[in-house]
Amino acid sequence: MSARKYVKLNVNGKPYEANIEARTTLADCLRHNFKLTGTHVGCEHGVCGACTVLVDGLAVRSCLIFAVQAEGMIITTVEGLSSGNTLSPLQAAFRKHHALQCGFCTAGILTTTHALLSNEPDADANRVREVLSGNICRCTGYVQIIDAVLDARAAYKQGPESGR
Amino acid sequence: MNVLRNAYIGQEVERIEDFRFLTGRGTFVDDYEPAGVLHAAILRSSVAHGRIVSIDSATALEIPGVHAIVTAADIGEQIPTIPIRLAPIAGLEKYLQPVIAREKVRYVGEPIAVILAESRAIAEDAANAIDLSIDSFDPIPNWRTAEIDKTLLFEQNRTNVAARYVVGFGDTDAVFANSEYSRREFFRAHRHTAVPMETRGVVAEWDAAKERLTVNGATKVTFFNRRALAAMLGMAESAIDLIELDVGGGFGVRGEFYPEDFLIPFAARKFKRPIKWIEDRLEHFQAANHSREIDCELEIACRRDGTILALRGRIFADMGAYTRTNSGVVPAKAAQFLHGPYRIPAVKIEVSAFMTSKTPVGTYRAPGRFESNFFRERLIDMAARDLGIDPIDMRRRNLIAATEMPYSIGKLVPYENETAYDTGDYQAALDECLRAFGWEEKKKMFQSRKIGGRYHGLGIACFVESGGAGPRENVRMTLEANGHVTIAVGSSVLGQGLETVFAQIAADAMSLPLESFHVLHGSTTIVDEGFGTYHSRAVVMGGSAILDGAKNLLLSIQNAAGLQFNCRPEDVTIQDGTVLGPDGHTSTFAALAAAVGPVSATGTFANNKRTYSYGAHAAHVSVDPRTGHVAVLDYVAVEDIGRAINPALVHGQTFGAVVQGLGGVFLDHLIYDDNAQLLNASLADYLLPTATDFPNIRGVTMQLHLSPSNPLGAKGAGEGGMVAVAATAANAVAAALAEFNVQPNELPLSPPSVWGLIQKSNTLRI
Numbered sequence: 001m002s003a004r005k006y007v008k009l010n011v012n013g014k015p016y017e018a019n020i021e022a023r024t025t026l027a028d029c030l031r032h033n034f035k036l037t038g039t040h041v042g043c044e045h046g047v048c049g050a051c052t053v054l055v056d057g058l059a060v061r062s063c064l065i066f067a068v069q070a071e072g073m074i075i076t077t078v079e080g081l082s083s084g085n086t087l088s089p090l091q092a093a094f095r096k097h098h099a100l101q102c103g104f105c106t107a108g109i110l111t112t113t114h115a116l117l118s119n120e121p122d123a124d125a126n127r128v129r130e131v132l133s134g135n136i137c138r139c140t141g142y143v144q145i146i147d148a149v150l151d152a153r154a155a156y157k158q159g160p161e162s163g164r
Numbered sequence: 165m166n167v168l169r170n171a172y173i174g175q176e177v178e179r180i181e182d183f184r185f186l187t188g189r190g191t192f193v194d195d196y197e198p199a200g201v202l203h204a205a206i207l208r209s210s211v212a213h214g215r216i217v218s219i220d221s222a223t224a225l226e227i228p229g230v231h232a233i234v235t236a237a238d239i240g241e242q243i244p245t246i247p248i249r250l251a252p253i254a255g256l257e258k259y260l261q262p263v264i265a266r267e268k269v270r271y272v273g274e275p276i277a278v279i280l281a282e283s284r285a286i287a288e289d290a291a292n293a294i295d296l297s298i299d300s301f302d303p304i305p306n307w308r309t310a311e312i313d314k315t316l317l318f319e320q321n322r323t324n325v326a327a328r329y330v331v332g333f334g335d336t337d338a339v340f341a342n343s344e345y346s347r348r349e350f351f352r353a354h355r356h357t358a359v360p361m362e363t364r365g366v367v368a369e370w371d372a373a374k375e376r377l378t379v380n381g382a383t384k385v386t387f388f389n390r391r392a393l394a395a396m397l398g399m400a401e402s403a404i405d406l407i408e409l410d411v412g413g414g415f416g417v418r419g420e421f422y423p424e425d426f427l428i429p430f431a432a433r434k435f436k437r438p439i440k441w442i443e444d445r446l447e448h449f450q451a452a453n454h455s456r457e458i459d460c461e462l463e464i465a466c467r468r469d470g471t472i473l474a475l476r477g478r479i480f481a482d483m484g485a486y487t488r489t490n491s492g493v494v495p496a497k498a499a500q501f502l503h504g505p506y507r508i509p510a511v512k513i514e515v516s517a518f519m520t521s522k523t524p525v526g527t528y529r530a531p532g533r534f535e536s537n538f539f540r541e542r543l544i545d546m547a548a549r550d551l552g553i554d555p556i557d558m559r560r561r562n563l564i565a566a567t568e569m570p571y572s573i574g575k576l577v578p579y580e581n582e583t584a585y586d587t588g589d590y591q592a593a594l595d596e597c598l599r600a601f602g603w604e605e606k607k608k609m610f611q612s613r614k615i616g617g618r619y620h621g622l623g624i625a626c627f628v629e630s631g632g633a634g635p636r637e638n639v640r641m642t643l644e645a646n647g648h649v650t651i652a653v654g655s656s657v658l659g660q661g662l663e664t665v666f667a668q669i670a671a672d673a674m675s676l677p678l679e680s681f682h683v684l685h686g687s688t689t690i691v692d693e694g695f696g697t698y699h700s701r702a703v704v705m706g707g708s709a710i711l712d713g714a715k716n717l718l719l720s721i722q723n724a725a726g727l728q729f730n731c732r733p734e735d736v737t738i739q740d741g742t743v744l745g746p747d748g749h750t751s752t753f754a755a756l757a758a759a760v761g762p763v764s765a766t767g768t769f770a771n772n773k774r775t776y777s778y779g780a781h782a783a784h785v786s787v788d789p790r791t792g793h794v795a796v797l798d799y800v801a802v803e804d805i806g807r808a809i810n811p812a813l814v815h816g817q818t819f820g821a822v823v824q825g826l827g828g829v830f831l832d833h834l835i836y837d838d839n840a841q842l843l844n845a846s847l848a849d850y851l852l853p854t855a856t857d858f859p860n861i862r863g864v865t866m867q868l869h870l871s872p873s874n875p876l877g878a879k880g881a882g883e884g885g886m887v888a889v890a891a892t893a894a895n896a897v898a899a900a901l902a903e904f905n906v907q908p909n910e911l912p913l914s915p916p917s918v919w920g921l922i923q924k925s926n927t928l929r930i
Binding site: 021023031032036037038039040041042043044045047048050077078079081082085087091094095096097098100101102103104105106107110125128129130132133134135136137138139140141142143144145146 | 176178179181182183184185186187188189190191192194195197283285358359360361362363410411412413415444445658659660661812813815816819820821822823824846847848852853854855856857858859861
């Protein structure tokens with residue numbers, strides 16, 4: 001059977017720890033051990049993008065790395081994109097443009113586009129579509145998502161973390 | 165509608181549900197995990213057709229953390245079968261699916277055993293350790309093999325042809341015998357399915373003390389599913405509650421009663437533990453309903469001027485291995501909607517439904533419509549070309565006029581009554597589509613031209629689509645002590661934003677701010693009866709029930725205020741959340757409810773008349789003749805839905821449906837081999853549209869003709885964006901490749917298939 005391992009992870013600025021099977025993916029660890037269920041799992045093989053989280057600022061599929069590999073890294077999930085009862089500018093733009101329907105893919109799309117705009121606040125529609133082509137949404141047809149991301153760009157132009 | 169103040173209806177208000185989704189606070193089924201839960205994995209058949217020889221669980225049971233393994237032997241003498249919910253076509257009832265395979269397996273993915281363990285990973289380890297022996301029989305990979313009846317899927321039925329019937333009106337054969345022009349073509353829609361982002365899941369909890377069962381993860385038609393489950397388990401319906409959590413997309417596939425909807429609750433009751441099963445993506449592809457696989461031979465008879473005189477056709481439906489809850493909808497509606505938005509004096513359609521050894525078929529957004537619209541609109545384009553008529557003129561000549569409404573299309577469905585299109589100006593929608601698309605200018609610049617190595621073409625298609633299925637929907641509305649109003653509905657939520665839309669309707673009906681409302685849905689206990697969400701019915705039926713509930717709640721508030729003010733209820737007036745009595749008595753709703761307690765009323769809306777939305781789509785494509793790749797350069801979808809409660813949400817439905825439809829034309833394809841093995845059951849192999857595939861989509865929502873069937877005047881809005889996509893795209897490809905006389909009559913239009921059509925035409929010309 002699978003060996004067990006004690007992991008300590010930094011998620012959304014807080015320390016988390018759990019005794020897990022070594023084969024546990026970061027996605028499953030976040031969801032089932034840390035109860036951070038905002039990150040969703042749609043395919044478990046890195047295609048759909050729903051489970052995307054930020055690892056040291058990069059958009060990473062949390063179903064494709066083991067939790068034990070993420071030790072020592074800074075992890076941000078959708079729960080960490082805003083605090084309390086506020087929405088980040090990106091989240092607010094999604095709401096304004098009706099860029100989500102069922103909400104299942106939304107976490108991965110937010111983390112992916114947050115990483116993009118943090119690095120490229122001037123990304124144009126083609127660039128946004130190119131980066132988002134790794135995230136599948138079955139509800140929206142992507143049109144209103146692109147509108148929302150383009151609208152949110154202004155908030156990122158004051159610096160890498162300004163979109164928070 | 166004059167009773168409504170229209171402060172919210174028609175406004176693009178931001179969705180109430182968005183905050184929780186945007187901040188990761190939704191509760192989807194896998195987010196719910198009761199204490200003491202056991203995780204289930206399901207061992208499924210890897211053989212398409214065969215007989216189970218033995219199931220040896222001994223090794224699997226020795227794995228630490230494995231609690232139990234359930235097979236058919238544990239279910240009992242009689243294995244329950246899943247009942248038909250919709251489309252009871254005579255014959256289909258002989259092919260129902262048992263909830264678990266006992267002797268025969270009939271498709272890859274059929275459940276054979278349920279493994280319960282401390283974790284899902286251990287349960288999956290154990291599934292792999294079960295020693296399963298199956299004797300393979302010849303598979304039945306398609307309807308043509310099924311029709312021969314050489315190998316039988318159900319020996320006792322002595323045939324694989326589950327149903328065959330003819331519908332129509334007029335003397336079709338005589339019209340064809342005497343027609344100036346006719347053409348017959350063979351069309352094919354390919355097997356594909358909805359693939360919602362969230363896979364299915366069930367979390368069942370057994371309360372041994374109260375002998376109550378709670379089943380989380382239900383949606384769509386929770387009341388029907390509860391009735392079915394109660395019958396299978398021999399329990400009272402009132403002892404079961406089906407709970408709908410947040411739902412990651414439905415599109416027809418999710419929320420129907422599947423084998424797991426019995427197996428997991430059964431296990432929870434048997435082992436007195438909460439049981440959780442979350443479908444993985446491979447299972448989803450093998451186990452959840454497939455759809456769309458219909459072949460059609462279709463003939464059209466016309467005058468030389470393009471006037472359609474008759475339509476005659478044969479529908480050949482591959483139903484997969486079993487009849488599921490709504491399988492019959494697919495062929496039945498394909499046959500009915502061959503008629504489309506046109507004046508056709510004579511129609512004759514033969515429908516045949518064949519059982520094959522593949523995953524069973526059910527509905528996927530615009531079931532049957534997507535397919536038959538493709539068949540008919542392709543044939544109209546081909547007839548127009550033969551007759552030397554512009555395809556748009558041909559459509560104009562035959563579209564039903566606004567003055568002809570309501571327009572009967574007779575009884576084209578064996579299990580339904582005669583139906584009639586309710587209202588509409590089909591020409592106006594076509595005109596709007598041409599205008600919005602810029603048809604005339606684009607035609608001059610692009611139609612059938614080769615530009616930069618690619619062939620350009622424009623395509624158009626018209627459609628009509630039904631919605632608003634009856635018979636009833638119910639609500640209970642309660643003025644709470646804090647002055648807020650809760651609305652408990654029998655409708656289900658699949659991600660469309662009903663919490664917002666229902667609040668908009670109620671806010672206008674009660675002249676209260678949107679924030680005063682809280683929509684409760686997703687429990688079979690909060691209202692006595694509900695019919696759910698399918699067939700684009702939630703706003704039409706649930707929304708209209710809210711109007712009735714709001715009216716009754718205002719009466720109840722009047723009565724309560726009368727008692728409080730010690731006056732006759734009719735002397736109480738209500739204004740924007742305040743009750744005013746004689747002698748200067750006044751009270752806010754909140755103060756009244758605080759004084760007298762919550763005030764409640766029910767509402768219902770009953771209706772058996774369908775709504776019929778309609779419209780037209782237009783596309784501009786370019787084709788690379790070297791690869792067969794088709795680029796969609798512009799796409800416009802126009803639909804009249806009567807009344808849009810929230811236009812932003814309606815647009816979202818349109819965009820989503822068009823892109824799903826384009827996926828169904830160019831990408832999505834469930835590919836089976838000759839052994840009836842599904843070859844591409846993963847998202848890496850089954851292609852879905854991504855953000856770069858179809859960036860140029862436009863939608864126009866018209867509100868021209870209200871539906872007379874409901875007080876909102878609304879027509880179904882969720883599926884019209886899908887209906888005409890295959891026809892429009894294929895007509896555009898045909899126009900682009902006109903010089904090759906390529907006729908794309910079989911879906912999908914993948915690069916190899918389009919390339920193949922071009923090659924074939926070249927060969928023929930040589």
